[in-house]
Amino acid sequence: MAVTIKDIAKKVGVSPSTVSRVINGNAVISEETKKKIVSVMEELDYHPNSLARNLANGNAYAVGLVIDAQDEHTFSNAFFNRSVYAIETVAQNHGYNLLITNDRDMAGTSAVEKLVLEKKVDGIILPTSSVTVKLVKLLKDNNFPFVVLGEPRIDGKDVSWVDINNEMGSEIAVKHLKENGYKRVSILVENRKTVFARNRIEGYVKSVKAYGLAYSEEYIVDCGTEMERISSIIKDMLVRDNPPDAFLCSNNMIAYQVLKELKSQNISVPREIGLVTFDNYPIAEYMDPPLTVVDVDTFSLGEQAASTLLNKIRRVEQGNQQIAISPSLIERDSSKRGK
Amino acid sequence: MAVTIKDIAKKVGVSPSTVSRVINGNAVISEETKKKIVSVMEELDYHPNSLARNLANGNAYAVGLVIDAQDEHTFSNAFFNRSVYAIETVAQNHGYNLLITNDRDMAGTSAVEKLVLEKKVDGIILPTSSVTVKLVKLLKDNNFPFVVLGEPRIDGKDVSWVDINNEMGSEIAVKHLKENGYKRVSILVENRKTVFARNRIEGYVKSVKAYGLAYSEEYIVDCGTEMERISSIIKDMLVRDNPPDAFLCSNNMIAYQVLKELKSQNISVPREIGLVTFDNYPIAEYMDPPLTVVDVDTFSLGEQAASTLLNKIRRVEQGNQQIAISPSLIERDSSKRGK
DNA sequence: GCAATTCGTGCAAACGATTGCATAAAGGAG
DNA sequence: CTCCTTTATGCAATCGTTTGCACGAATTGC
CATH class of the missing domain: 1.10.260.40 (lambda repressor-like DNA-binding domains)
Known part of the structure; x- marks a missing residue:
């Protein structure tokens, strides 16, 4: 021994x-x-021996991060890496380890519940997709520290969460498009039902109206993820009256597909139609033309989540925190028509 | 309580x-x-209470996964997600949790060493980049179970590792190009010094010779990651004698850039020049033309690593395992010239 | 019907730390 | 010189499980 x-x-x-x-x-x-x-x-x-120490102290000295393997798109890869890195860094700095788990069901109790009830972690970071009434009740009943990544659909005010300021993301994008002379901006989201899509649409509507740009329900489109569908939606829109002269896409894949469709119709970007997309994937910079993106500091996202959680673990009084990370615009050619 | x-x-x-x-x-x-x-x-x-149980049993019931935050490219995002998911799944199925850590230095001992010495995990999965002589010695001296993700630069025969069969990846790509009538295949890698680039080149050379295709040192290019550099390399190659009529790219970004350069020169893919790339990013399928890719089952990669590790933890005699996951070719248009 | 097993359960000692309380020694006050 | 703090350390219980050993009861074999 x-x-x-x-x-x-x-x-x-x-x-x-x-x-x-x-x-x-x-x-x-x-x-x-x-x-x-x-x-x-x-x-x-x-x-x-940390095992003995943990028992004596009644702490696991670990925080749990739940990932949602289903949800490959909202919690996209790029997000994952930087945020996880941030969470791990903050945790480590406070003497905590990071434990990652999928939220699968195993014989009645979910993996997350097990983590909590068996005291394998001292606190937990959850994606909104794992936030259920049952789980929140369990956590609250046990006075168990947790933070939600993304604004939850339920209980938004009663829990701590950290999210991207999606509303603001749309706002800066629309502002930028307006300043570049575009008048009829359309927003393409993957799934209108998600909180983040709703927030993006909200910010979009608000600023389109504020800037006196053309507004129409038809400009707000739930285009799904299927590439053929996106193409045909774009085709349709362009032959209607008052076709959009700019697209704000909810992710790089949509933007890529839109660009492809526009190219195939010989429509010039950014001269005829402007393009801005959420998320800054490596490829966005190298597209033709390079894409203007709404970029999010995903490191900071994870950092805030972890700090908030650790304060809860150490019983620092802070109430429930709702933190929205401001995105920033990286201006590239796809939206630069000048005035 | x-x-x-x-x-x-x-x-x-x-x-x-x-x-x-x-x-x-x-x-x-x-x-x-x-x-x-x-x-x-x-x-x-x-x-x-798992803390008590762990102490009594002398087990942490956790496996560690070391990630290398520096190394964003070799351990790319796509790899990360699926493999982590696999590792977590296998671990969970055996009653183990997954603990993730960065290999940072903290006051003398590295985070990984701490994990091992303080018994916070029962076994560990390391990227090759974390494999040092010192660490391997520590692990072996302690008879501590570990598995390397990727073929290590050192001690390849003395440790267990799981990697992609990169040699085979090149082979199936070259075979496919040959069958489509290409004669002068060039391979573009990001960094010749890495083990996996060397293996890809090895497989490439072997099969180019086996199939009697044109061979020249000039066809083997270390193009780095800088996009402008890649463009100019392609330009250069195309004006020489015996320019390549196909490119095998080591990743999607290189392929993307090559495609862009070829398009700008109005060179038709796949008619004039064929293109195959390693890694199947979502975007590859939607490029114009859709890219033929050497695809790797990264889930299986993680799965094998985790299973091997768990066998070691449970002292199942298996010796050192060297596992190479066979990649497969997804044929798309970028390389399909027919015969 | 008696010895030898098998079965079901309890006792108490681990596992390797932490920590409240007690206490001896040293220092300070008067 | 005595009494009261302060300082440095030890004792022993505790954290919640696990597990080797022991032992009485029930079962089996002959």
Whole structure:
């Protein structure tokens, strides 16, 4: 077996408690014994056993991150990487590890519930898709720290969450398009039912009206993810009266498809039609023309989520936090017609 | 405090050991007591405390996955998501949790070493980039289970690893190009120094020779990641004698850039020049023309890594495993000239 | 009908830390 | 010089499970 606190104690000739106190630095120990203990710890290559420590402290020193494997699009890859990195970094800095789990069902209790009830983590970060009334009740009943990634469909005011400011994202995009002389902006979202699509549409409507741009229900389109469908929607729109002269796309794939359709019709971007998309995938920069994007600092997203969670874990009073990360516009050619 | 095994024992009128044995199902307990215990567990909503269980068992019931935040390209996003999902799934199925960490240095010991020495995980999956002589020695000295994701630069035969069969990837790509009548295939890699680029080149050289296609050192190009550089390399190659009539690209971004350059020169793909790329990003399917790709089952990659690791954790004798996942070719238009 | 098994359960010692309380030694006040 | 703090350390319980050993009761074999 590995070397324990007792081995150290025996070798130095003190009690285990003293060694423990040196390790934790939470009591006054004479310089002399402290030095001896530290040197023996090094000599024997001692490392505290976290399993024992966790039990004694009643903490797992871990935070859980639930991922939704189904949901490959909303929690897209790019999001995932940077945010996870941020969460892990913040957690690590506070002495916590990051435990990742899928929210699958296993014999009655979900994996998430298990994590909570069996005390495998001290707090948890959930995607909105995992937020159910049942789970929230469980967490609240147990006074268990949690933070939602994305604005939840339910209980929005009663929980802490961190999200992208989608409304603002639309606003800066519309403002930019307006400043570049576009008059009839259409917004294409993947699924109108999601909270983030609703928020984007809301911001879009608000600023289209504020800037006195053309407004029509027909400009708000739920185009799904199927590429053929997107093409045919674009085709249809362009032959109607008052066709859009700009598109705000909810993601890079939609933008890519729109661009392809426009090219095939020999419509020039940005001269005839402008294009802005949410999300800054590596490829956006290299498209022809390079795409103007609404970019989100996903690192910051994860960072905020993790900090909020850790404050809850350490019982720092902060109430429920609703944090919306401001996106920024990266201006590229696809929307630059000048005035 | 939460309800414990003792509360159950007291209420039923048995000893804690009996309750424990019912939970673990590792001893003969009479049906009668078993039933009583189970019903009281449900009544009191008992859930075992994993911290205590871990200590008693000397297991963390967790596996560690080290990610390399630097290395955004080799461990690309797409890889990450599916593989992590697979690893988590396999781990979960065996009652293990997944702990993710960055390999950062913190006050002398690396985060990974901490995980191992403090027994926060029972086994670990490492990217090749984290494989150092020092770490491998530590792991081996402690007889600590680990598996490398990707073929390591060092100690390849002495450790277990799981990787994509990159050599084979090149082979099936070259074979396909040959069958479509291309004679002068060039391979573009991002960084010749990486093991996987070397393997791809090796497979490429082998099959180019085997199929009697044109071979020249000039067809093997380290093009880096900079888009302008890629364009100019392509330009250069096309004006030389015996210009390539097909490109095998090491990733989608390179392929995208090559395609762009060819289009700008009005060179038809696949009629004049064929294109095949490693990795199947969502966008590859929708490019114009859709790209033929060497696709890798990244789920299976993670799955194999996790299974191998879990076997080690459970001391199943298997020796060191070197597993190469076979890629497959998804034929699309960019390489289909017919014969 | 008696010895030898098998079955079901309890006791108590782990697992390796942490920590409240007690206490001896040292220092300070009067 | 005595009494009261303060300082440094030890004792032992605790965190919630697991598990080897023991032991009485029930079963089996002959």
